[in-house]
Amino acid sequence: MNPVIQPRSLFLALGLLLALALWLSLALGPVSLPLADTLQAALRLLGVPLGGARLEQAELILGQIRLPRSLLGLTVGAVLALCGVAMQGLFRNPLADPGLVGVSSGAALGAALAIVGGAALGGLPEVFAPYLLSLCAFIGGLGVTALVYRLGRRDGQTSVATMLLAGIALTALAGAAIGLFTYLADDATLRTLTFWNLGSLNGASYARLWPLLLVTLAVALWLPRRARALNALLLGESEARHLGFGVERIKRELVLCTALGVGAAVAAAGMIGFIGLVVPHLVRLLVGPDHRVLLPASALAGASLLLLADLAARLALAPAELPIGIVTALLGAPFFLYLLLRGRA
């Protein structure tokens, strides 16, 4: 399987795809905006004085509803894909998923606690609730990942295999707890719980975007600095050590990046599967496994794919909206099987 595309062409294509996905995601919805209006309204948002009542309405839709949602989708997609690359590198397995270290299930557990706990306390203050939910999800993700990491450590060494198994065990445990909450929840709580567990960009706001954007920027700037180390790590941990890399420190950084990135993504948009698994895999098929190309390309591809998946979630049953996790799984799982079968042939 030699690279199909030169890195430069791939970046160009992915850049165009992202621009297209962003435009579609801004323009399409219950009220479709023509391209010209979308562009002009975007310019107005940036402070260019353009007149017209029609544009005023377009600016409102764009600025208040579509833009935060599109930016949230873009960021969630990018950070999930980046963390997917990090985990596949850490576990030296192209089929690893960013949820393996327990961060997704931990975040889901944190969120479930907040939802059910909030309902049990008779509902939280309206202004306060979404932040508490996100915060609990973030803390849950970090907490479970920290536990998985600790369980994987022995004599100052981190065993990736033990971490993997600990991640599976804790994911099952968190699943059981969430199941219990689901069983005990009343109808309204159940609906929130389910919707949140399947992921959604609905309810995107700038307030929800900023923390995630900061975390994503940090991850996106940090991981490429470790691209060479990630390449060496694919050879094996001893081999990476013999090549002069501080393997323990790098493993710690990768787990931390993933816990922060996926934790923040789940906190902002719920559980969205398959992006972190499929995107790096797909990009690797196109340009090979070199992390210097793989990391930025996966970020671009993940952002585009999540925007398109969100578009499908919004438009498929309009005016109703599907949880985006259903769309990514519906598209991702068969595609993944196709990749597997093709790889075997």
Next chain:
Amino acid sequence: MLRAENLAVQRGPQLVLADIDLELRPGEVLGVLGPNGAGKSTLLGALCGELSPARGQVWLDRRPLADWPGSERAQRLAVLPQSSTLNFAFRVEEVVAMGRLPHASGRLRDGEIVAAALAAADAAHLAGRSYLALSGGERQRVHLARVLAQLWPGGAGQILLLDEPTSMLDPLHQHTTLQATRAFAEQGAAVLVILHDLNLAARYCDRLLLLQRGRPHALGSPEQVLRAEPLQAVFGLEVLVQRHPERGHPLIVAR
């Protein structure tokens, strides 16, 4: 140079390696022999800093090996493990180029070195192919090229540790690999190689270390070590030792 001083390694309550005093000399190939579980790979692990010793010390030049910063150490000391777990579709030259990661010699120079190292490991024809499409023996040669590239061109002060580099190779490539190793040592590097084939050891090594249950049983020239008594004592194998009719080194035949 790399020197082990009264080295011992503990695993659980047991000393799996002890009483190792050893110096790798520039330009010399040192072979390590011994039955399964004699501590050969443990010795290699301790010599490269992967295993921390329970007693004793490993020195690189006049500094303890553990005190060397990672990349500086990697510019001096390369290790070829028994097998690799690489499971990603790198191209062959990308795998070999990873040997250049500790260096900052530039893309152009690295490209030349990768080509030279591939040629030295008799793997130049594999360039351009996906690593995953290679056979076990071909992969082993690609990794040999990788560790050669890490130290290329090789010289006094550099150390190469090889753990059974011939285990998956056909007879011809067992010889070409050890010839390449010898040629590399002749540039000045010190080489330690773990081998199972006594005749390959007799032919290509300057000195041999015979390990038994984690202790050195004999250390010396092939003529001194490859005699019937020590081989019987360590391997429990009755052998006849002849002379190679053309080259004169010991030739070992099981009785």
